[in-house]
Amino acid sequence: MTADTLRGLDDPESTPRGAGLDRVQAVWRRRKWLGIVICILPLAAGAALTMGLPDLYESTALVLVERQQVPEAFVRSTVTSELEIRLHTLSQEILSRSRLESLITRVGLYRDLQNKTSDEAVARMRRDIRVDLKSIDMGNGRSATTAFALSYRGADPQTVAVVTNTLASFYIEENLRARERQATGTAEFLRVQLVDAKKRLDEQEARNSEMQRRYLGELPQQMQSNLMGLESMNTQLRMNNENIVRLAERRDQFAAQLELAKTESGEESDEQRLARLKRELGVLRIRYTDLWPDIIRIKDEIARLEKSLGEPRPKAEPKKPLPLTPQVLRAQEQLAQTETELKFAKANEQRLKRSIEQYQSHLDNAPKREQEYLQATRDYQSTKELYNSLTKRYEEAQLGESMEQRQKGEQFRILDSAVPSSTPAAPRRDRLLLATVGLSLALGAGAILLAELLDTSFHSAAELRAYTTVPLLVNIPRIVTESDARRRRWRFRFAAVGVVVGLLLVVGLAYFIAHGNEQLAQLLSSRGGRA
Numbered sequence: 001m002t003a004d005t006l007r008g009l010d011d012p013e014s015t016p017r018g019a020g021l022d023r024v025q026a027v028w029r030r031r032k033w034l035g036i037v038i039c040i041l042p043l044a045a046g047a048a049l050t051m052g053l054p055d056l057y058e059s060t061a062l063v064l065v066e067r068q069q070v071p072e073a074f075v076r077s078t079v080t081s082e083l084e085i086r087l088h089t090l091s092q093e094i095l096s097r098s099r100l101e102s103l104i105t106r107v108g109l110y111r112d113l114q115n116k117t118s119d120e121a122v123a124r125m126r127r128d129i130r131v132d133l134k135s136i137d138m139g140n141g142r143s144a145t146t147a148f149a150l151s152y153r154g155a156d157p158q159t160v161a162v163v164t165n166t167l168a169s170f171y172i173e174e175n176l177r178a179r180e181r182q183a184t185g186t187a188e189f190l191r192v193q194l195v196d197a198k199k200r201l202d203e204q205e206a207r208n209s210e211m212q213r214r215y216l217g218e219l220p221q222q223m224q225s226n227l228m229g230l231e232s233m234n235t236q237l238r239m240n241n242e243n244i245v246r247l248a249e250r251r252d253q254f255a256a257q258l259e260l261a262k263t264e265s266g267e268e269s270d271e272q273r274l275a276r277l278k279r280e281l282g283v284l285r286i287r288y289t290d291l292w293p294d295i296i297r298i299k300d301e302i303a304r305l306e307k308s309l310g311e312p313r314p315k316a317e318p319k320k321p322l323p324l325t326p327q328v329l330r331a332q333e334q335l336a337q338t339e340t341e342l343k344f345a346k347a348n349e350q351r352l353k354r355s356i357e358q359y360q361s362h363l364d365n366a367p368k369r370e371q372e373y374l375q376a377t378r379d380y381q382s383t384k385e386l387y388n389s390l391t392k393r394y395e396e397a398q399l400g401e402s403m404e405q406r407q408k409g410e411q412f413r414i415l416d417s418a419v420p421s422s423t424p425a426a427p428r429r430d431r432l433l434l435a436t437v438g439l440s441l442a443l444g445a446g447a448i449l450l451a452e453l454l455d456t457s458f459h460s461a462a463e464l465r466a467y468t469t470v471p472l473l474v475n476i477p478r479i480v481t482e483s484d485a486r487r488r489r490w491r492f493r494f495a496a497v498g499v500v501v502g503l504l505l506v507v508g509l510a511y512f513i514a515h516g517n518e519q520l521a522q523l524l525s526s527r528g529g530r531a
Helices: 021-052 083-094 097-107 118-128 157-214 220-264 270-287 293-310 326-405 429-454 461-467 482-514 518-523
Strands: 057-066 129-139 142-154 411-416
Touching: 021 429, 021 482, 057 157, 083 129, 083 142, 083 157, 097 118, 097 157, 118 129, 118 142, 142 157, 157 326, 157 411, 220 270, 220 326, 270 293, 482 518
Parallel strands: none
Antiparallel strands: 057 142, 057 411, 129 142
16 A cells, blocks of 8 residues: 555544545645635636727617508508518518628728628628517407517617617608508509400400390390390281182182173173183082082083083184273272282281291290300300409509508608617626636536545545454654755746636636627626517
8 A cells, every 4th residue: 555545544534435524624725726716717707808899879769650540440551461471571672792791881880890791791790680579469369560669789888779769760761662562562563453354345345246236136035036036027917818718708708790791791701601600610619518598509500611622613803992981990999009018918917927937937046145145244244243343453552552651551650769878778788797707616626526526545544444353553744844845835936827827827817718709798798689
């Protein structure tokens, strides 16, 4: 067993492992300088870092959301998107690279990033901007945004206030332009759709008019009139046929009377008499049979006349025509009038038959025309309804566009402008120092505990007796000479100087890193609700 192993066995205060507070005190006596050094280094570095961080100031502008000034019962707005969605869209537009680069150049922000790319400055500014929505509970799990707070954080309080108010004015101007642009675009879109619908409506109206002209009388709405016209024509035809029969009978009667008048006046020849008798026979056969006495008499007379006419007769001198008697003239006049009426009646019969054929053709073609008419009417009605709907919407869109141009719609208004802050918003040095102290103490305690766990030597007789059953025979104290004490003091001095130099280096490096580092100050200051 070496002397190093047995050193400290004569220590009356040494205790075995697990002796609680006494053991902690023994460990502290052995490892205190290690714990102190390990604790001081991060503590000094953290304190230097905290004190070297630049102050960051924050200004906030409160923007009020003013609802539409004209009641929606009179004018409906064409901008119907949710306010939260529009705010997100406006934020993307305002926080675009081109706009932020222009603002950074104009105000002179982030001079520490002048030697770097512009993307880093833009990304830095986006992190420094925050938008917090102010909402009220509407009930039923719904909420409405009434205002939003726009904040910006930077090193110069005056510049921070100017940038915050500039960003708020960006939101107001962009909201007005976006609403007017959307209202104008909606009205223009509806106008184009309305012109197209009007063109289609005119084409369909012209097509329907052409169909009505081409198929006049065959359309479905004319079927009832066609049926009535067909029935009327059939009735007229029936009456006309009856009139023709009556006129034919009257003509036969007047012809018989004329023949009789000519016979009485001696003007009728045998040939004329034979022709008259044959006509009378034809009329009688229509009504009576061949056994009728008049038919028998006329047939006998016809036979006698035919026999007489068949015999050769000497050539006689032509007789001078006898003057017509009043009875013959009257009979001729009545017969001629009847013939004229009969001619007119037959012509009317042909006209009525043609009309009946035309009405029947219309009725036969009605089912086919009905399908075509229904298709055309259905397309026309749907187009007309679309046109009326587009007309109404276009008029509403024009009112909405006029309202947006007159700035009577939903607007943003700065309720509280941003003012320069007198107290820095970051970093929170008290919290950082408190966290640094806690972390340093934890590191020191951890170093002592780790060194103690890695050390496998015995520091007291009690520890040795607890480890083995071999009896302890002798306890030799550690012998320290003057040269040993001198070397020990020099080692302590060198170690102290090294610790001081390292501490100064750590403090200087931490302060150098933290001095003017706004990005690190921003990183060490927790902040949520970014735009």
